[in-house]
Amino acid sequence: TALLGxxxxxxxxxxxxxxxxxxxxxxxxxxxxxxxxxxxxxPDDNKVHIDEERCKAIIAKSATLLLRHPNRIICCxxxxxxxxxxxxxxxxxxxxxxxxxxxxxxxTLKRSWGIEGVNTSIEQKENKFDPSSALQCVVSSVTRCSPxxxxxxxxxxxxxxxxxxxxxxxxxxxxxxxxxxxxxxSISLSQPRAAVKHSETLQSLFQPAPTNSSNIVAIWLSxxxxxxxxxEQTRSFQAYASQVLQNVTDPLELLRLSKxxxxxxxxxxxxxxxxxxxxxxxxxxxxxxxxxxxxxxxxENTISQxxxxxxxxxxxxxxxxxxxxxxxxxxxxxxxxxxPSVSKFSFQIELIRNRIDFLELIVTARGLCxxxxxxxxxxxxxxxxxxxxxxxxxxxxxxxxxxxxxxxxHGIMHCQQTRTSLRTAFVLCQFFGDACSKVFYETxxxxxxxGASKRNLDFLSPKGxxxxxxxSFLKRMREQVIDQMRxxxxxxxxxxxxxxxxxxxxxxxxxxxxxxxxxxxxxxLSTLRVSADPNSVSPIKTQISTDAQLExxxxxxxxxxxxxxxxxxxxxxxxxxxxxPPAFFSRSKLSCSxxxxxxxxxxxxxxxxxxxxxxxxxxxxxxxxxxxxxEGSEANLATALLSEQLNNIPPFSSPVLPDGKFLMPLESIPxxxxxxxxxxxxxxxxxxxxxxxxxxxxxxxxxxxxxxSSSHGSQSREDETxx
Numbered sequence: 001t002a003l004l005g006x007x008x009x010x011x012x013x014x015x016x017x018x019x020x021x022x023x024x025x026x027x028x029x030x031x032x033x034x035x036x037x038x039x040x041x042x043p044d045d046n047k048v049h050i051d052e053e054r055c056k057a058i059i060a061k062s063a064t065l066l067l068r069h070p071n072r073i074i075c076c077x078x079x080x081x082x083x084x085x086x087x088x089x090x091x092x093x094x095x096x097x098x099x100x101x102x103x104x105x106x107x108t109l110k111r112s113w114g115i116e117g118v119n120t121s122i123e124q125k126e127n128k129f130d131p132s133s134a135l136q137c138v139v140s141s142v143t144r145c146s147p148x149x150x151x152x153x154x155x156x157x158x159x160x161x162x163x164x165x166x167x168x169x170x171x172x173x174x175x176x177x178x179x180x181x182x183x184x185x186s187i188s189l190s191q192p193r194a195a196v197k198h199s200e201t202l203q204s205l206f207q208p209a210p211t212n213s214s215n216i217v218a219i220w221l222s223x224x225x226x227x228x229x230x231x232e233q234t235r236s237f238q239a240y241a242s243q244v245l246q247n248v249t250d251p252l253e254l255l256r257l258s259k260x261x262x263x264x265x266x267x268x269x270x271x272x273x274x275x276x277x278x279x280x281x282x283x284x285x286x287x288x289x290x291x292x293x294x295x296x297x298x299x300e301n302t303i304s305q306x307x308x309x310x311x312x313x314x315x316x317x318x319x320x321x322x323x324x325x326x327x328x329x330x331x332x333x334x335x336x337x338x339x340p341s342v343s344k345f346s347f348q349i350e351l352i353r354n355r356i357d358f359l360e361l362i363v364t365a366r367g368l369c370x371x372x373x374x375x376x377x378x379x380x381x382x383x384x385x386x387x388x389x390x391x392x393x394x395x396x397x398x399x400x401x402x403x404x405x406x407x408x409x410h411g412i413m414h415c416q417q418t419r420t421s422l423r424t425a426f427v428l429c430q431f432f433g434d435a436c437s438k439v440f441y442e443t444x445x446x447x448x449x450x451g452a453s454k455r456n457l458d459f460l461s462p463k464g465x466x467x468x469x470x471x472s473f474l475k476r477m478r479e480q481v482i483d484q485m486r487x488x489x490x491x492x493x494x495x496x497x498x499x500x501x502x503x504x505x506x507x508x509x510x511x512x513x514x515x516x517x518x519x520x521x522x523x524x525l526s527t528l529r530v531s532a533d534p535n536s537v538s539p540i541k542t543q544i545s546t547d548a549q550l551e552x553x554x555x556x557x558x559x560x561x562x563x564x565x566x567x568x569x570x571x572x573x574x575x576x577x578x579x580x581p582p583a584f585f586s587r588s589k590l591s592c593s594x595x596x597x598x599x600x601x602x603x604x605x606x607x608x609x610x611x612x613x614x615x616x617x618x619x620x621x622x623x624x625x626x627x628x629x630x631e632g633s634e635a636n637l638a639t640a641l642l643s644e645q646l647n648n649i650p651p652f653s654s655p656v657l658p659d660g661k662f663l664m665p666l667e668s669i670p671x672x673x674x675x676x677x678x679x680x681x682x683x684x685x686x687x688x689x690x691x692x693x694x695x696x697x698x699x700x701x702x703x704x705x706x707x708x709s710s711s712h713g714s715q716s717r718e719d720e721t722x723x
Contacts, residue, residue: 060085060097067104070111074132075493083141087416088689094145101142102152106133109160113176132182139183143190150187150194150705157183158198161205177206181215188222189264195219196226203240204703213247217257220244221264228469229508230304238266245269251280259491259518262293264416265510267301285331292324293518293722296352300511302656303359307507319360322352344520347410351517354402358429361399365392365436366503369496378442378492389440396433400426404696412524412588412685412693414516421514424471428506431482435502438485439495470509477502528683528697530704532564533573533665563676563705571651571670574599574704576652576681580660580695595662596684596692597653604676607709653686671708679704 066078082101086094112131120625143150157180182200188195199220208216227234248254258273261367279285299317302310327345343349368389372378379385405420481498484490566572570592576597585592654664671677681702683695 017247028136056085061100064097064100064104068107068137069099072134075108076262079135083137086138086141086145091145094142094149098142098146098149101138102149105139105153106156108135109179112179120607127154130179132179135183135238136186140190142187143187147191150191153185154184154195154198156495158201158205178215181206181212181219184217185218185222186646188219192222192226196223198573199237199706208244208247209339213244214253214257217241217244217248218260221261221269224265225510226468228473229505238269241266242269246566251277259515262297262518263513263515265304265513267297267304271297271301273407285328285685288324288328293322295321295324299640300513303507308362311363315356315359318352318356322349322356325349325352344522346522347406348517350406351514352689354425355400356408357399361392361395362503362507364388365432366500369439369500370494372492378440386442389436391439393433393436396429396436400429400433403429408692408694409696410516410523412590412687413513415513418514418516420468424468424512427471427474431478435482435499438482439499440484468512470506470511473505473509510552521587523696524587524698526582526584526683526695527578528701530681530702531575531577533575562708565632565707565709566671568674568708568710569672572668574666574668574679575663576666577663578661578683580656580662582660584695590691592656592685593688594653594686595656595664596653596686597664597666597681598651598684599666599668599679599681601671602678604678604705606675607707651684671706674709677706677708679706
């Protein structure tokens with residue numbers, strides 16, 4: 001086990017630093033060969049890369065062989081390592097080792113079942129070793145990447161079940177059937193379209209019983225993900241699952257199945273199970289928790305059944321669920337007195353808020369399309385419809401940014417299915433933003449508002465989402481419909497009709513609900529402190545605050561803010577330090593290698609003197625109004641210039657120390673305009689595959705104000721005191 005743990009760390013070290021979409025990286029991958037003579041003609045970097053690939057191959061072969069080990073702990077560790085390697089290696093890696101993995105699984109299962117004279121360990125004879133639970137990790141990872149492996153493993157399990165039903169006693173057959181059903185349930189969740197082909201065979205082979213009903217229900221609920229819209233086949237699957245559910249009486253099993261039903265888009269069954277569990281609760285917190293999940297399930301079921309017509313009925317249900325989650329935060333106040341603004345249910349609250357906003361935007365977009373269809377033309381500039389179309393596009397991009405923020409903040413703390421669901425929601429909002437910019441071409445907004453790295457309008461489905469029918473549908477609609485609407489050549493009526501059809505189809509599709517929505521696992525807070533280099537910054541306390549600064553202080557809860565005096569046109573240095581708690585690394589699902597820091601600078605207000613304030617009181621309202629316009633334009637221009645420069649600056653990084661402490665300098669860009677500026681620093685981390693995530697910090701811990709003036713360092717200011 002210790003050797004497998006060391007191999008896991010070594011595998012992290014051997015991961016390539018370039019992403020697989022890099023053309024240079026793909027070229028090296030395609031030119032790789034097993035011939036040792038090939039190394040002589042390669043550059044040194046490519047030689048090192050091939051050596052690393054050979055080391056990874058040795059680890060993979062060793063882990064594959066250890067899948068056959070009779071010890072449960074070793075088999076679980078080997079399964080976890082192999083599942084990790086397949087997840088990072090992708091389809092090519094899975095196809096390369098699929099045959100060896102299948103053989104090892106077959107040997108392990110037959111040894112556990114005592115088939116063909118395979119030696120059985122003492123632990124297995126005592127029925128303490130369930131091979132299905134040990135092999136579940138590698139089975140889920142490989143079936144997601146290799147359809148050939150999925151079909152072969154399904155045929156192996158079905159044939160073994162048929163043989164056992166005819167040749168084995170009832171007690172032994174029940175144990176083997178439970179193990180087979182558990183593996184088939186994992187396959188059905190990873191590859192539902194492959195497993196649904198064997199639904200009739202599975203239904204005739206496994207008879208529902210109290211011992212195996214939970215696994216049978218899980219399999220039939222997963223079949224819903226194989227269909228894009230509700231059909232007669234999906235209704236028959238749900239009816240059979242509801243029938244088998246009558247054999248399940250354990251409340252814990254019902255809770256697990258209700259969560260599984262919600263993540264597999266069986267919202268009607270999930271709502272019924274949550275309502276049943278509500279009657280068994282003994283505390284107010286449990287009742288509110290189950291009630292909120294029930295309302296969410298009922299709302300999603302209404303949308304999936306009725307489409308756009310169900311949105312007016314679903315929105316009040318989501319608002320009621322939101323109220324329940326906010327009520328649950330009151331019970332958590334005793335545990336968060338030191339951080340009152342942080343809630344255990346922040347993840348659930350943000351997701352429901354975004355979902356409500358998304359549905360309202362869908363109603364708005366569809367109404368604007370219907371208006372275009374009725375009028376037969378695009379609206380004129382400056383009209384109500386013109387402004388609404390422009391704002392709808394912007395709102396979809398803003399909502400996409402909110403989903404992306406949730407993904408970066410909570411994704412590292414949860415499983416792959418949750419990250420896939422959040423990425424899909426982000427891509428869905430971005431897709432509608434791009435679609436509205438093409439359909440409402442006359443009011444088109446150039447680019448999205450997600451920063452320079454997110455402004456590319458070309459659709460790229462995130463890795464790991466290709467198995468979702470919704471992602472495949474969005475990709476096809478972009479290629480065949482949205483991209484064809486170039487420069488407003490197509491008639492507005494046709495454009496509007498196409499978008500309305502896409503909206504109706506997407507609302508009926510199974511939305512992958514994040515599994516983390518049913519878990520309370522907020523990211524732990526990390527400390528963040530900001531200091532300045534005395535050689536480039538002079539700390540002061542200001543006695544004068546502009547209106548913009550007072551508004552910012554009131555909004556952020558900052559009183560008597562410390563202001564740093566910086567020289568105009570010269571760079572300055574800030575130091576960021578703090579501690580990441582051990583709970584963050586222990587609870588995160590991805591291993592972190594570096595601590596990151598981003599910073600943004602925004603214009604907060606101009607420099608004022610006493611004479612300027614006295615003169616400002618004597619000016620007329622007309623002059624004041626003109627100065628407010630000028631001040632606002634200067635603020636927007638100064639912030640835009642700084643943002644454009646900051647977009648090209650990579651995040652600052654620092655290694656992770658064993659105790660979680662970090663210290664890093666931030667070299668800031670020079671400020672070219674006088675005034676007060678607000679600097680906001682965000683803390684993050686980088687995983688082993690160079691993925692960047694945000695780390696939660698206490699409110700206002702990374703905010704500092706700057707005073708940029710040409711008189712930097714002067715001691716004769718009347719409105720400042722040296723700190």
